[in-house]
Amino acid sequence: MLSKLSRALKRPAKMLALLAVLATVTGCAMQPASPAASWLTPEPLAVSYRTELAIARLTEILYRAELTDEQSARLYYDRGVMYDSVGLRSLARLDFTRAIRLKPDLADAYNFIGIHYTVSGYFEQAFEAFDSALELAPDHDFAYLNRGIALYYADRPDLALVDFEQFYQTKPNDPYRVLWRYLGATALSATDARAVLKQQLTLLNTEDWATNLVRFYAGMITETQLLNSVAEQLTGPQLLAERLCEVYFYLAKWHDAEQRPEQALRYYKMVLATNVFEFVEHRYARVEIARLQGETLTDDAFAEP
Structure with a gap:
């Protein structure tokens, strides 16, 4: 859902073998698919050479170049995003904090800091960070999503649904926005949430693979069919x-x-x-x-x- 860094394709022959296995998969629709099946086992993505090189170059510029505070803030933010994309959360958080100290109106950095607070269970600090992001950039729709998620995990479903609804309304043909609105709404009424989900499903592109996720929640396809997709x-x-x-x-x-x-x-x-x-x-x-x-x-x- 968030921005993706480009990576080189690996082992095309292996992918052909994988697809051959996928084509033969069958199973009972009412039983959970076995996570032990070979085609269901993910191969962990490795850190790409380009990402490592980008981090090294940003670090060299930060330490050697003469930069304004705003330029430094942008570079710290960019490096923080790189760190975050490879799972180095502590290093990412440090860079986002440095960026904000140099440029206090950097809404994207507040959004990332809010995410890090949320996954660590510091919900009040997360709310403050997301509020700051939205004060600086009222149309920052992912700050609405992430604040909604923080409220969701903090057991404030009524407030969470408000943010999920705002996130959904920005792009109602996005399957992921439908799903998060549904997840938030189920905490209040599972029946109402399912009814709205089915209505929203009609607006989605049937050619978009992610629409299958919504179709599954709507009861239109089975778990096995979803996994096969x-x-x-x-x-x-x-x-x-x-x-x-x-x-x-x-x-x-x-x-x-x-x-x-x-x-x-x-x-x-x-x-x-x-x-x-x-x-x-x-x-x-x-x-x-x-x-x-x-x-x-x-x-x-x-x-x-």
């Missing part, structure tokens, strides 16, 4: 990992709602195995795991450096 029009391991990251997260949420926490946990762990760190689904899979296991979300990395 991952193979549609694949272009390489990058897209495969991204789709698996998404499909496992939303299947985990569904199993959790159906009172199958063990299956939900298995799927959340498969989300993490993709290494698609910058996707919203990967970010919050750890939050879901902690919630299911009754753990407290805290992160000592948020102690002031």
Whole structure:
């Protein structure tokens, strides 16, 4: 859902073999698909050479070039985004904080800091960060999404739904916006949420693979059919990992709602195995795991450096 860094395609022969296996998969529609199946096991994405090189170049410029405060802030922010995309959250947070100190009106940096507070369980600090982002950029729709998610995990469903609705209205033909609005609405009324989901489904592009996720929640396709759809029009391991990251997260949420926490946990762990760190689904899979296991979300990395 968030911005993607380009990566070189790897092992095309392996992808052909993968698709051949996919074509033979069958199963009972009413039973959860087995996560042990070879085609369902994600290959963790490796950090690309381009990302490593970009981080090195940004670091060299920051340390050697004569820059204005605004230029430095932008470079710290850019490097923070790079760190975040490879899962180096503490380094990313430090850069976002530096960027804000140099340029206090950098809304995107506040949005990222809010995300990091949310995944670490510091909800009040997350709300402050998202509020700052929206005060600076009222049309920052992803700040609405992320504030809605923070409110959702902080057990404030009525407020969360307001933000999810705002996020949805900006682009009603986006399947992911439909899904997050639905997830927020189910905390208030599962029946009403499902009815609205079916209405919103009619506005989605049937050729968009992500529409299958909404169709599954609407009861139009089975879990097996949804998993099989991952193979549609694949272009390489990058897209495969991204789709698996998404499909496992939303299947985990569904199993959790159906009172199958063990299956939900298995799927959340498969989300993490993709290494698609910058996707919203990967970010919050750890939050879901902690919630299911009754753990407290805290992160000592948020102690002031």
